Amino acid sequence: MDASVVPRWLPAVAAIWLGGLGAFLGCWHWLTLRAWLERRRTSSGLDRDWLDGRSCFQSTGAAGLVLRYLVSLERRMALGAVRPWLRPRSAGSGVVRAKELICLAGLEGSLRGQVVPEAGLRLGVMLICVGLVPGSALSLELALVMGAAGLFAGLLLPRWALRRERDARAAALGRELPELLEVMGLGLRSGLSFDRCFALYHQHFPTPFARSCALAQQQWMLGLKSREQGLRDLAAAYDSVLLGRVVETMVRSLRFGTSLAESLESAAQEARADYKAQREEQVAKAPVKMMLPTGTLILPAMLLLVLGPVLLELMEGF
Secondary structure (H helix, E strand, C coil), X not given: CCHHHCCCHHHHHHHHHHHHHHHHHHXXXXXXXXXXXXXXXXXXXXXXXXXXXXXXXXXXXXXXXXXXXXXXXXXXXXXXXXXXXXXXXXCCHHHHHHHHHXXXXXXXXXXXXXXXXXXXXXXXXXXXXXXXXXHHXXXXXXXXXXHHHHHHHHHHHHHHHHXXXXXXXXXXXXXXXXXXXXXXXXXXXXXXXXXXXXXHHHHHCCCHHHHHHHHHHHHHHCCCCCXXXXXXXXXXXXCCHHHHHHHHHHHHHHHHCCCCHHHHHHHXXXXXXXXXXXXXXXXXXXXXXXXXXXXXXXXXXXXXXXXXXXXXXXHHHC
């Protein structure tokens, strides 16, 4: 058929139809998986939170939703309810970087490196369908551009969410690390042992960092790791130079039997000063960040409100 005979509305209708079909298949696939997993949970006694991926995330909003989807996809792939679209890899550079991000995000026990590119591809396909539907209502070119933008955004969403979780955990650590150091310093000055002081913190402070400390202590108490290795792994799970220095101080003091209380108290003062400096830096950056929405949204509206009547009077005069 000659290309000139093809109606101009046919590509737009085809794009709308394909987008609607993709959305329908995605919803049907999700509902079918939910029903299958619910039957599996009922028959095997699995926890609903484990199936839904409702882990304790520091990030909220879109990043929290993407992280929940990552954990949920990992669980479904582990149960065999979802077949992977990509070939599993363990030595690729992308998988290695994904593993590092997962470790810094505190999800090394919930995610594998292979799930990050898998989730990116699936999110890209879903966002292609989302971009085709509104874009095809105007033109075929806009539909293709929005579909390509959706694919690119879907591929980047998992790593973006993991980076947000890493930054959120580092920010929360700045608030919680001084509490750990002060509790341990007071406990050591009172004559308590190191393990008892460490346990006092995670027993009385319901924070994510306290849960990480409890998991690390449980591992070396059960003999799965040595105490030094458990403390170093705890420091490696956070993107914090100060925590690494504090852990190395603890390891040296425990190995050689030197006094630890004074070192922890001075480290607590340094941690509080560092956290205060970070908050002041964020407050100082706030006016600069507000310049973009002010210049693009508020200022044009104010100019129209003030100069609009003057321009209308000038137009009537001419």
